[in-house]
Amino acid sequence: MSDRRICIQSSYIAPGVLLNLSMEDRKYLFNVMRCSHGDLISVTDGRGKSFKAKIINKATIEIIHEEELFTEDDFSIVLCQGILKGEKMETVIQKATELGVKKIVPFISERCVIRNTTKLERWKKIAKEATEQSGRSIIPEISDVINFSDLIKHIDNGIIFWEKERLPLIQSIHEINHKNSLFLLIGPEGGFSSEEVKQASEKGLKVASLGKRILRAETASIVSVGIVSFLMQNYDIIKK
Incomplete structure (x- = not known):
C-alpha cells in the first residue's frame, strides 16, 4: 500500500499538537485513502517539513x-505557463x-484565447x-495571473521555448545559473509570437527548442519540466 500522506497548511505543526481536519481532508483520508481510527499517516505542511501522525x-x-x-x-524550477483552454491548464498544474x-x-x-x-x-x-x-513536502505556489510583458521584467535566469528555435535545450542548460530559480516559459495553444520571443531574448532569457516536432502546449509544458529536471539532477555528469 502506498504511503498515506496528506498536506495540511497550518501555521503551526509540531510533535504533540492536535490538528482539526477540514471536511475536504476528512473525505480524502477516510473515503479516498480508506484510513481508520488509530492509523498512522504522514503529514506535510506544504513548506518542506513532514511529520508522522496518528488518527484520533x-x-x-x-x-x-x-x-x-x-x-x-x-534546485528550483518555476513554470511560467500561458493560460490554456478547458482542462489543459489543470493537467499542466497537476503534472x-x-x-x-x-x-x-x-x-x-498575445495568442492566449482566454484573457x-x-x-x-x-x-x-x-x-x-x-x-x-x-x-512531496512542498505545495507549489501558484501566483496571480500576469501579463507576458510584466512577467519577463522580473526574470533574469530563464528559458523560453519556441518551436522555430534551433538551439538545443541542453546548450541552454549549460548557460543558465544553476544556483538561482530557473524559469521555464511555455506559450499558450498558439505559441509565442516572434516579437514576444525577441522581447524575452533582449531581457536575457535563453531561447530553446524541444525538438523537431511541434508539440501541443500542454505536452510542451510537461516535457520541458521533465527534461530540465533530469538535466539539472544529473548536471555534474552531463557537464563532463
Whole structure:
C-alpha cells in the first residue's frame, strides 16, 4: 500500500499538537485513502517539513514526530505557463507539481484565447492534491495571473521555448545559473509570437527548442519540466 500522506497548511505543526481536519481532508483520508481510527499517516505542511501522525477520530489527528523526507530537489524550477483552454491548464498544474516545480506562474500573452480567469483557487486545490499523491513536502505556489510583458521584467535566469528555435535545450542548460530559480516559459495553444520571443531574448532569457516536432502546449509544458529536471539532477555528469 502506498504511503498515506496528506498536506495540511497550518501555521503551526509540531510533535504533540492536535490538528482539526477540514471536511475536504476528512473525505480524502477516510473515503479516498480508506484510513481508520488509530492509523498512522504522514503529514506535510506544504513548506518542506513532514511529520508522522496518528488518527484520533474522524475530525482530529495527533502529530507524533517529525520525519525526514527526500522528495524535493535542491534546485528550483518555476513554470511560467500561458493560460490554456478547458482542462489543459489543470493537467499542466497537476503534472508539473508531480514533476517537482516549486512555483507556477500563469500569464496572458498575445495568442492566449482566454484573457482572464477565476480559477486560481481551483488550481491551488489541484496542486495540493498532486502534492499529496506524489509524496512531496512542498505545495507549489501558484501566483496571480500576469501579463507576458510584466512577467519577463522580473526574470533574469530563464528559458523560453519556441518551436522555430534551433538551439538545443541542453546548450541552454549549460548557460543558465544553476544556483538561482530557473524559469521555464511555455506559450499558450498558439505559441509565442516572434516579437514576444525577441522581447524575452533582449531581457536575457535563453531561447530553446524541444525538438523537431511541434508539440501541443500542454505536452510542451510537461516535457520541458521533465527534461530540465533530469538535466539539472544529473548536471555534474552531463557537464563532463
